[in-house]
Amino acid sequence: MELERYRRQLNIPEIGTEGQNRLAASSVLVVGAGGLGGPVLYALAGAGVGRLVVMDGDTVSLSNLNRQFLFTQADLGRPKAEVAARQLAAFNPELRVEGQVCQLDRENGKAMLAGCQLAVAAVDNLEGRLALNAVCVEQGLPLVNGGVEGWYGTIMAVEPCKTPCLACCYAGTTLEQSGEALGVVTGAVGSLMASVALQLLLGENPIPGELLLYDGKRLELERVPVERSPDCSVCGT
């Protein structure tokens, strides 16, 4: 590991040499390489997370480029997971980056999570989040979830059977997609997700049992406590 690359973060007490080694030995699955996945992936790659698995079944389109800064005009039509993997490998050649051009479902989730200590849900739909949640709870792996809607975003850290899972939280909720997405909001929410992910890898959950709400219009952060649902179909007892 080239320590000079990480010099500015090695002095942070919560990281240090031990934490840096821990990050280097970590593997993270990031599902979704779009508006949220981009800043999450850049932040984890920059911080030195040793192996990143990038999963996305979509291709780059022009309407992505207002917020998906992993891609350029030249990437239009190319698979996002492949372009993201290439871009991140160039950004930090010390890392192992694997691009998987497919959508996550209950069948392939277990294989994708093999060797990972953490997963990140950065997809653009509720179904994908709930599928990843179910696999993470089954495997006992922590999950960082983030989503946006216009000016707003929410973030949750799921520690299976310890904090509420996404099914506890989103059961019975329907998502009316407005299609509103802004780079300044996905960038902020993606950075918050990456911060939660890094802290979980280092052994701390900064938002246990809380839904973190980012209001990009008022520029506010709010924490809303949420409990596990005893009747949850995924993590309930």
Place this chain on the structure above:
Amino acid sequence: MAQVRYHGHLADLTGCRQEALEGTTVAKLLDQIKRQHGAEAYRLAKRSHIIVDRRSAGAEKGFRTPAGLDSLVEFIPVCGGG
């Protein structure tokens, strides 16, 4: 009276962040929101992520979830995009 907290655009539509409303279930609170703040606020509240006393109403009894006198009911925008 349950304490109701509005997050996101719903706070703009209702003109407040928190208020006390009469109602013993989520459905009855939604009726109050319609009466006091209009149809658009009602529609947005109804499709929000509703949390009653730290539990997601969707995982409890949906709109029939009881709201007690001391309940805190949060209306949060559903953020599923990326």
